Amino acid sequence: MEYNPDQVAEAFQCAAEENTLSPLRAEQTVSLPAEGDVWIAGDLHDHRRNFDKLLFAADLPNHPQRHLVLQEIVHGDHWDENGAEGSWETLLRAAELKCSYPHQVHFLLANHDLAQIHGEGIMKGGQSVCEAFNLGVKRDFAERTGLIQAAITEFLLSFPLAVRTSNGLFFSHSVPSDSEVPNYDYTVFTRPLTGADYKRRTGPVYQLIWGRRTTPPMVDQFLEKVGAQLIVTGHQPQETGFGINGERHLIIASDHSQGVFLRASLTEPLDIHVLLEGLRKFVAIDLPVDQPRS
Numbered sequence: 528m529e530y531n532p533d534q535v536a537e538a539f540q541c542a543a544e545e546n547t548l549s550p551l552r553a554e555q556t557v558s559l560p561a562e563g564d565v566w567i568a569g570d571l572h573d574h575r576r577n578f579d580k581l582l583f584a585a586d587l588p589n590h591p592q593r594h595l596v597l598q599e600i601v602h603g604d605h606w607d608e609n610g611a612e613g614s615w616e617t618l619l620r621a622a623e624l625k626c627s628y629p630h631q632v633h634f635l636l637a638n639h640d641l642a643q644i645h646g647e648g649i650m651k652g653g654q655s656v657c658e659a660f661n662l663g664v665k666r667d668f669a670e671r672t673g674l675i676q677a678a679i680t681e682f683l684l685s686f687p688l689a690v691r692t693s694n695g696l697f698f699s700h701s702v703p704s705d706s707e708v709p710n711y712d713y714t715v716f717t718r719p720l721t722g723a724d725y726k727r728r729t730g731p732v733y734q735l736i737w738g739r740r741t742t743p744p745m746v747d748q749f750l751e752k753v754g755a756q757l758i759v760t761g762h763q764p765q766e767t768g769f770g771i772n773g774e775r776h777l778i779i780a781s782d783h784s785q786g787v788f789l790r791a792s793l794t795e796p797l798d799i800h801v802l803l804e805g806l807r808k809f810v811a812i813d814l815p816v817d818q819p820r821s
């Protein structure tokens with residue numbers, strides 16, 4: 528498929544602007560209205576088939592009160608023989624989706640996004656996925672690479688840190704690790720960010736999206752501080768598609784065929800058991816035969 532570089536850059540810029548100027552957004556947090564429902568996917572990592580299934584099942588045009596939350600779209604398995612990786616294409620589809628349904632589509636900043644913004648190494652099989660991503664953009668845009676790279680960076684930087692609901696849900700890519708929770712800078716969700724916020728290890732953005740294996744008592748503490756009942760994250764791989772970490776933390780993954788997404792009401796009272804009933808496996812969704820396959 529041939530892409531027009533100006534149109535591609537424009538889609539990323541449009542989506543970045545919609546992210547930044549959304550009336551649902553205040554600083555780094557998007558607050559969803561108390562009507563309809565929300566569907567959230569875990570890490571997607573360019574799983575194109577799951578992305579197709581999610582969009583097909585969510586049917587946004589016919590459900591104007593449905594919100595869709597996406598995270599960690601980049602860095603997947605579409606590598607060519609020269610070590611170029613093609614996830615910019617799925618990122619573009621997500622940006623176009625935001626431009627088409629600005630009120631319904633939302634993103635969460637993830638650690639792979641931040642690594643790509645900073646151009647620093649996450650390694651996979653001895654190769655830097657960020658460099659491979661850049662090679663993919665270079666392969667497909669040649670002398671217009673600079674334009675596209677700048678637009679992609681602007682788009683990734685426009686992602687909020689959290690999405691929350693009035694019935695007590697809090698979505699973020701991960702949770703700060705145990706040792707970071709007690710002194711965590713919770714103002715990060717409600718103020719403009721500076722370079723220090725993104726800093727490796729010490730920055731609250733970095734701590735939020737790189738945190739792992741947080742124990743249930745520390746998740747409780749985090750939730751008390753942000754004033755939410757339940758948290759749903761991605762980030763930690765889940766072989767069966769999901770895992771529960773105590774009574775208030777659900778972890779989901781959407782980057783393999785056993786992966787899941789979550790559907791939750793924006794109006795009903797929720798607990799972890801209600802959330803579990805809203806999980807749906809991608810394998811359970813059949814695309815119609817005329818649906819384009821990726």
Ligand SMILES: [Mn+2]
Pocket residue numbers: 570599637638639700736761762763
């Ligand atoms: Mn992650």
